[in-house]
Amino acid sequence: MRKRINALAEQLLDTLEQKGYRSTEPRRAMAQVIANQDKHFTAEDLRKQLPSLGRATIFRSLKLLVETGMVCRVLLEDGDLHYQLSHRGHHHHLLCVECGSSQDLLGCDIEDLLQQTSARHGFELSGHWLEVYGRCNACRNVEQTVELANA
Template sequence: DAIERLLSRRGYRLTAPRRNLLEVMASLGDHFSADAVVGAAPEVGRATVFRTLRLLQDIGVVCQVVLDDGTLAYRLAPEEHHHHALCVECGSVEDFSSPALESVLREVEEATGFSVEAHRLELYGRCAACRAASN
């Protein structure tokens, strides 16, 4: 199991509570709140949920999105790196990837000698449906 290998490389184990939380997150679908995880896994302590979310985010299994209202949402990360476009009107979140952005990161690394370990890009605007509805 890929997640178990990622945890092991960092010196962690896939414990029963972590496995339980991963199953809960998968059942919640895209962009769930920490409180939704807590509510769906009452047998796991709130602090354990938050620690596990942080750990899974650190190893790239979970990604975090800051919604337009400032609340945090999470989702299980897809295999490929991606970014988020958030609608300020309806709150929808679209995932997208951009080879051009990844190319810019490589250029920054080459020009500065800086090694980019992680980055996050969130675009805020209006989705096609909200733009069409306002016309």
């Protein structure tokens, strides 16, 4: 019996099927768990939430999801690579170092800027990797509230 899963999970599976990959029971379970993550995660995080799945299966399906663009890798400040749900297409993240949440960076003309700067160095740009670290609005507000409470 096919478990009921949410719309986002359904979307992950649909995309896999569009690329010719089967929507199996383990993949449905994984899609559901990934759809429920509210921040970046590791393969190990998924494994704890899916103890019945084999380790290799998790890595394999994760890889598929990255290849099909549904999940992306994010670089943490310390150099660790984690995964997170992707909102498709090339984009950058604002990673909150406090709560681990991430927002997509919109309205950033970095590509143009890099293009120009690279050209000045005689460099033919083909790609780039950018992560931005800081504190999100919510975490800043929490701190402010605490400060007020202590005042």
